Amino acid sequence: MVRSTPQTHGDILAAASRRFAVTGYRGTSLQDIAGEVGCSKAAVLYHFANKEAILTELMAPAIGVLRSLDDQIAAQPDPASAQRVAAEGFVDLAVRFRSEIALLRGEFPELLQQPVFAHIQLISERLIDALAGHPERPSARITALVLLAGIAETCGQFADVPDKELGDALLALLRRALEPAH
Amino acid sequence: MVRSTPQTHGDILAAASRRFAVTGYRGTSLQDIAGEVGCSKAAVLYHFANKEAILTELMAPAIGVLRSLDDQIAAQPDPASAQRVAAEGFVDLAVRFRSEIALLRGEFPELLQQPVFAHIQLISERLIDALAGHPERPSARITALVLLAGIAETCGQFADVPDKELGDALLALLRRALEPAH
DNA sequence: CACTGATCTGACCGATCGGTCAGCTCTGAC
DNA sequence: GTCAGAGCTGACCGATCGGTCAGATCAGTG
Numbered sequence: 001m002v003r004s005t006p007q008t009h010g011d012i013l014a015a016a017s018r019r020f021a022v023t024g025y026r027g028t029s030l031q032d033i034a035g036e037v038g039c040s041k042a043a044v045l046y047h048f049a050n051k052e053a054i055l056t057e058l059m060a061p062a063i064g065v066l067r068s069l070d071d072q073i074a075a076q077p078d079p080a081s082a083q084r085v086a087a088e089g090f091v092d093l094a095v096r097f098r099s100e101i102a103l104l105r106g107e108f109p110e111l112l113q114q115p116v117f118a119h120i121q122l123i124s125e126r127l128i129d130a131l132a133g134h135p136e137r138p139s140a141r142i143t144a145l146v147l148l149a150g151i152a153e154t155c156g157q158f159a160d161v162p163d164k165e166l167g168d169a170l171l172a173l174l175r176r177a178l179e180p181a182h
Numbered sequence: 183m184v185r186s187t188p189q190t191h192g193d194i195l196a197a198a199s200r201r202f203a204v205t206g207y208r209g210t211s212l213q214d215i216a217g218e219v220g221c222s223k224a225a226v227l228y229h230f231a232n233k234e235a236i237l238t239e240l241m242a243p244a245i246g247v248l249r250s251l252d253d254q255i256a257a258q259p260d261p262a263s264a265q266r267v268a269a270e271g272f273v274d275l276a277v278r279f280r281s282e283i284a285l286l287r288g289e290f291p292e293l294l295q296q297p298v299f300a301h302i303q304l305i306s307e308r309l310i311d312a313l314a315g316h317p318e319r320p321s322a323r324i325t326a327l328v329l330l331a332g333i334a335e336t337c338g339q340f341a342d343v344p345d346k347e348l349g350d351a352l353l354a355l356l357r358r359a360l361e362p363a364h
Numbered sequence: 365c366a367c368t369g370a371t372c373t374g375a376c377c378g379a380t381c382g383g384t385c386a387g388c389t390c391t392g393a394c
Numbered sequence: 395g396t397c398a399g400a401g402c403t404g405a406c407c408g409a410t411c412g413g414t415c416a417g418a419t420c421a422g423t424g
Contacts, residue, residue, distance in 0.1 A: 008401080008402090023292075024292065026208065027292060029380075029381065029382080030381085030382065030383085031380090031381085031382095039402075039403090040402070040403050040404075041382090041383090041403095042383090042384085042385090042402070042403060042404075042405095043401075043402050043403075045382085045383065045384085046400095046401065046402065046403095047401090050382075050383075051382065051383090110206065110209060138343060138347065138351065139347075139350075139351035139354065142336075142340065142343075142348065142351045142352065142355070143351065143355050145332075145336050145339070146329065146332035146333055146336050146352070146355060147328065147329075147332055148332070149331070149332045149335040149336045150327075150328035150329055150330070150331045150332020150333070150335065151328055151332070153331040153332065153335050154324075154327050154328050154331045157327070158324065161320060161324075165320065165321075166324065168321075169320065169321035169324045169325065170324065170328070172321065173324070173325050173328060173359055176358055176359050177355055177358050177359040190371080190372090211410075211411065211412080212411085212412065212413085213410090213411085213412095221372075221373090222372065222373050222374075223373095223412090223413090224372070224373060224374075224375095224413090224414085224415090225371075225372050225373075227412085227413065227414085228370095228371070228372065228373095229371095232412075232413075233412065233413090
């Protein structure tokens with residue numbers, strides 16, 4: 001997949017990341033990216049098969065960590081520890097990859113339907129169940145979904161807040177807001 | 183502004199509302215709307231000056247209520263009552279207009295830059311301050327922003343939950359999660 | 365009847381999109 | 395010196411977008 005042209009390839013990724021963060025994925029054209037890199041649009045498509053491939057490569061690390069968090073949650077023996085692992089793992093994910101998450105800038109619904117994010121919907125449903133603690137209780141599911149969406153939607157805006165401070169604030173919020181599982 | 187052609191005018195609004203809810207504002211073309219109404223694209227543009235005018239008319243009631251909530255918050259004598267009014271008012275707004283809010287489907291960032299929503303950014307900043315209780319405390323602002331964005335982003339997904347049940351769940355969440363102002 | 369104005373249509377416009385393609389340039393191996 | 399291939403370009407493609415426009419239709423009015 002990844003061609004070995006380190007310089008330009010990386011430049012394109014960096015430029016795309018910057019542009020996506022400002023104007024979103026759909027709002028950024030290949031011409032925009034090419035302009036920021038200082039090459040032609042055709043050069044961008046020489047290094048990447050298509051526009052989606054750029055997004056795929058940018059999001060790959062975050063998706064990998066999300067997958068392993070999903071496995072980790074599934075391995076927990078009881079709902080209470082699953083809830084704790086889900087909360088801590090999700091906050092850690094959101095803080096570490098907040099710039100990558102910010103790229104999606106409110107385009108989750110459409111982007112989730114793209115092949116790259118095929119399994120993400122299932123994973124996030126399991127994540128909500130784990131966070132809710134009582135998946136059968138509507139208010140618990142509402143709480144979990146609001147917190148999950150809220151963190152995903154906003155974490156990218158706290159680029160200037162140190163990792164630890166942001167993580168502590170989010171974890172404290174989850175501990176206060178979630179209904180404890182038993 | 184509003185031409186007096188009740189039938190088609192209303193049909194277009196209803197069709198646009200349905201399509202926006204499924205494919206978002208940017209993801210819905212004038213041709214899509216015309217197709218759903220059963221008229222030509224030119225007919226749509228006969229009843230509305232442009233695409234944005236359709237969105238404007240759909241969102242007008244919700245924006246009006248948001249404006250009056252802003253005034254109401256500003257009139258409170260102390261931070262504690264401002265926080266209470268903000269929480270109750272915002273939950274009420276989100277529940278009542280959840281289908282309208284759902285139309286924006288994660289397009290807040292782009293749409294907020296359109297003239298229709300010119301003042302919304304200022305209003306939402308004041309709303310966050312009021313909800314935070316301690317606007318100078320970073321963790322309080324993070325909490326308020328996560329909750330505000332989370333509710334706005336998700337309330338449209340609870341179309342099948344009764345108003346009262348959804349409102350109670352959201353208000354209980356806010357009471358648990360927000361740091362009390364003094 | 366003639367005329368008017370509201371309603372609506374099909375054809376069209378310029379702009380922009382993601383993507384393709386033939387061919388240019390340069391470097392390194394033989 | 396020559397050849398191959400990586401890297402890149404400009405021109406181009408078909409599709410789609412929001413929006414315009416001249417004109418057809420038709421109901422109401424005098």
